Amino acid sequence: xxxxxxxxxxxxxxxxxxxxxxxxxxxxxxxxxxxxxxxxxxxxxxxxxxxxxxxxxxxxxxxxxxxxxxxxxxxxxxxxxxxxxxxxxxxxxxxxxxxxxxxxxxxxxxxxxxxxxxxxxxxxxxxxxxxxxxxxxxxxxxxxxxxxxxxxxxxxxxxxxxxxxxxxxxxxxxxxxxxxxxxxxxxxxxxxxxxxxxxxxxxxxxxxxxxxxxxxxxxxxxxxxxxxxxxxxxxxxxxxxxxxxxxxxxxxxxxxxxxxxxxxxxxxxxxxxxxxxxxxxxxxxxxxxxxxxxxxxxxxxxxxxxxxxxxxxxxxxxxxxxxxxxxxxxxxxxxxxxxxxxxxxxxxxxxxxxxxxxxxxxxxxxxxxxxxxxxxxxxxxxxxxxxxxxxxxxxxxxxxxxxxxxxxxxxxxxxxxxxxxxxxxxxxxxxxxxxxxxxxxxxxxxxxxxxxxxxxxxxxxxxxxxxxxxxxxxxxxxxxxxxxxxxxxxxxxx
Amino acid sequence: xxxxxxxxxxxxxxxxxxxxxxxxxxxxxxxxxxxxxxxxxxxxxxxxxxxxxxxxxxxxxxxxxxxxxxxxxxxxxxxxxxxxxxxxxxxxxxxxxxxxxxxxxxxxxxxxxxxxxxxxxxxxxxxxxxxxxxxxxxxxxxxxxxxxxxxxxxxxxxxxxxxxxxxxxxxx
Numbered sequence: 001x002x003x004x005x006x007x008x009x010x011x012x013x014x015x016x017x018x019x020x021x022x023x024x025x026x027x028x029x030x031x032x033x034x035x036x037x038x039x040x041x042x043x044x045x046x047x048x049x050x051x052x053x054x055x056x057x058x059x060x061x062x063x064x065x066x067x068x069x070x071x072x073x074x075x076x077x078x079x080x081x082x083x084x085x086x087x088x089x090x091x092x093x094x095x096x097x098x099x100x101x102x103x104x105x106x107x108x109x110x111x112x113x114x115x116x117x118x119x120x121x122x123x124x125x126x127x128x129x130x131x132x133x134x135x136x137x138x139x140x141x142x143x144x145x146x147x148x149x150x151x152x153x154x155x156x157x158x159x160x161x162x163x164x165x166x167x168x169x170x171x172x173x174x175x176x177x178x179x180x181x182x183x184x185x186x187x188x189x190x191x192x193x194x195x196x197x198x199x200x201x202x203x204x205x206x207x208x209x210x211x212x213x214x215x216x217x218x219x220x221x222x223x224x225x226x227x228x229x230x231x232x233x234x235x236x237x238x239x240x241x242x243x244x245x246x247x248x249x250x251x252x253x254x255x256x257x258x259x260x261x262x263x264x265x266x267x268x269x270x271x272x273x274x275x276x277x278x279x280x281x282x283x284x285x286x287x288x289x290x291x292x293x294x295x296x297x298x299x300x301x302x303x304x305x306x307x308x309x310x311x312x313x314x315x316x317x318x319x320x321x322x323x324x325x326x327x328x329x330x331x332x333x334x335x336x337x338x339x340x341x342x343x344x345x346x347x348x349x350x351x352x353x354x355x356x357x358x359x360x361x362x363x364x365x366x367x368x369x370x371x372x373x374x375x376x377x378x379x380x381x382x383x384x385x386x387x388x389x390x391x392x393x394x395x396x397x398x399x400x401x402x403x404x405x406x407x408x409x410x411x412x413x414x415x416x417x418x419x420x421x422x423x424x425x426x427x428x429x430x431x432x433x434x435x436x437x438x439x440x441x442x443x444x445x446x447x448x449x450x451x452x453x454x455x456x457x458x459x460x461x462x463x464x465x466x467x468x469x470x471x472x473x474x475x476x477x478x479x480x481x482x483x484x485x486x487x488x489x490x491x492x493x494x
Numbered sequence: 495x496x497x498x499x500x501x502x503x504x505x506x507x508x509x510x511x512x513x514x515x516x517x518x519x520x521x522x523x524x525x526x527x528x529x530x531x532x533x534x535x536x537x538x539x540x541x542x543x544x545x546x547x548x549x550x551x552x553x554x555x556x557x558x559x560x561x562x563x564x565x566x567x568x569x570x571x572x573x574x575x576x577x578x579x580x581x582x583x584x585x586x587x588x589x590x591x592x593x594x595x596x597x598x599x600x601x602x603x604x605x606x607x608x609x610x611x612x613x614x615x616x617x618x619x620x621x622x623x624x625x626x627x628x629x630x631x632x633x634x635x636x637x638x639x640x641x642x643x644x645x646x647x648x649x650x651x652x653x654x655x656x657x658x659x660x661x662x663x664x665x666x
Contacts, residue, residue, distance in 0.1 A: 048641050168554035175547025182540040187529040189544050217581045220615060386615040391629055393588055394608055402643040410592040414585045421581045426506045444543045451537050
């Protein structure tokens with residue numbers, strides 16, 4: 001009870017409440033505009049949050065992260081264009097429902113499933129907290145090194161069909177992070193005699209280049225598009241009643257979201273596809289999937305909205321981000337000297353619980369906002385894409401330049417913008433670069449610390465959690481090799 | 495997460511090839527660019543992690559080139575390169591904006607930037623140009639005036655009268 005009161009005390013401030021409102025409403029709007037997405041918005045806002053209290057900055061960013069997928073469902077359902085990448089599966093059943101005149105029902109179901117997924121994940125997080133608080137202190141340097149290694153392997157393997165290039169880009173991220181002064185012996189690494197490289201390449205500069213500037217260039221180079229939408233009439237509450245009919249689908253999908261969200265590198269896409277497949281298997285009308293099945297829509301939205309809360313678990317408990325957005329949030333923690341990891345759970349549990357409560361409140365606020373303002377959001381969706389490109393490029397400047405007023409940072413970000421643009425044109429993944437940078441730094445520091453205490457390589461895994469993590473790495477790699485062998489055999493037989 | 499394309503997109507082979515060449519170049523420089531002393535364990539060498547990075551880059555891109563050789567697109571690489579080059583126009587716009595801000599000031603540079611870029615992108619109607627300028631003002635007000643992000647006042651502001659100069663430097 002004391003813990004709860006202390007957590008409410010952290011949240012009961014006007015600036016936190018404003019951050020929650022701005023984050024949640026802003027996230028919905030950003031999510032609803034195809035071509036922007038939470039990653040771009042968080043990248044731009046990140047430096048602006050550095051001057052705020054950690055709880056204020058984090059609630060604003062969490063707001064954007066948690067609510068963007070709600071907004072992304074609107075264009076996915078009404079104009080067959082996902083607002084964010086993770087809403088792609090929503091188009092499969094949402095748009096066919098709109099085509100048969102059930103747009104309002106589809107949108108209402110999407111909101112209610114999203115709400116269920118979001119709240120379910122926060123409740124899971126609250127119940128898991130005591131367990132996490134008990135386990136987290138057993139994570140020493142070697143366990144965090146192995147967990148980071150597992151994370152990077154999972155991120156690479158998650159890009160099926162692009163594993164080699166994802167591996168190369170993750171290694172590129174690891175290399176990028178080593179540029180500048182090495183932290184122990186202070187020798188220079190890959191500075192090529194350039195003093196401006198001595199400080200290294202800032203993660204925020206890379207993130208802004210790869211996500212924001214590249215997206216601006218994509219929109220500016222592409223043809224101008226402005227999706228056309230009508231207006232919706234009637235109440236949007238019916239989905240909440242209807243969701244009760246599909247409670248099993250919603251619960252299973254949200255559970256997949258929680259489970260996949262907790263595993264670094266896996267995230268929304270895997271959760272969605274697994275829950276969609278499970279929903280189709282369990283459905284009495286599987287033939288409707290892809291043609292406007294309410295269960296398909298619920299599976300997609302409940303699972304993807306459960307991920308943000310679950311993704312906070314490895315970040316808060318171990319300091320290991322599982323995907324790009326939590327990697328960005330990690331920098332907010334570091335800037336304020338709040339180091340996520342086992343110590344956070346031991347010493348600042350009220351801060352952790354405050355974040356959970358913020359996530360819970362956020363979901364309520366988002367649904368309330370959506371129920372009142374969907375027709376207004378339909379107008380925002382119609383913003384021409386090239387105009388959006390102009391705005392994103394202008395906003396990218398604030399993000400980069402406000403870091404340290406450096407023209408060189410802006411030039412580096414622009415360079416990464418072109419690099420990210422090329423990757424996006426080629427459908428190659430960007431996330432491994434960011435996770436390579438973040439997890440590479442963690443791995444370097446933790447391997448050094450842990451190897452000082454071990455005499456032989458086997459000592460690395462002589463503790464239970466380290467051994468389990470090592471086994472998991474072997475299982476993940478082994479199952480991948482087995483899958484490759486199976487796919488090759490199938491291809492040869494055909 | 496995306497499925498393997500049956501045929502690589504135009505330009506992919508060129509992109510990965512360039513990435514491979516740069517990775518090899520970086521690997522050849524590791525002796526000069528990172529310290530490796532005879533004493534000390536391998537993992538504690540300053541060159542260890544950059545080595546992990548560049549060796550991984552060479553290995554993975556090399557394997558990608560070998561395994562995807564037959565999947566490379568037959569046509570369209572030239573057109574794709576032209577599209578890549580078009581990106582530099584917007585990098586140019588961005589860098590001019592970066593250079594202008596400390597000289598003209600954040601507000602004038604931003605309004606000028608959004609309006610001119612909107613014009614360049616084909617928006618001719620007064621309404622759209624008005625929206626572009628208004629968006630510029632809104633961005634400055636939100637970030638500099640309200641959030642107080644660190645962006646220096648423009649050199650041009652020095653020519654303003656005393657009271658207005660301080661106001662502009664602090665807020666716009």
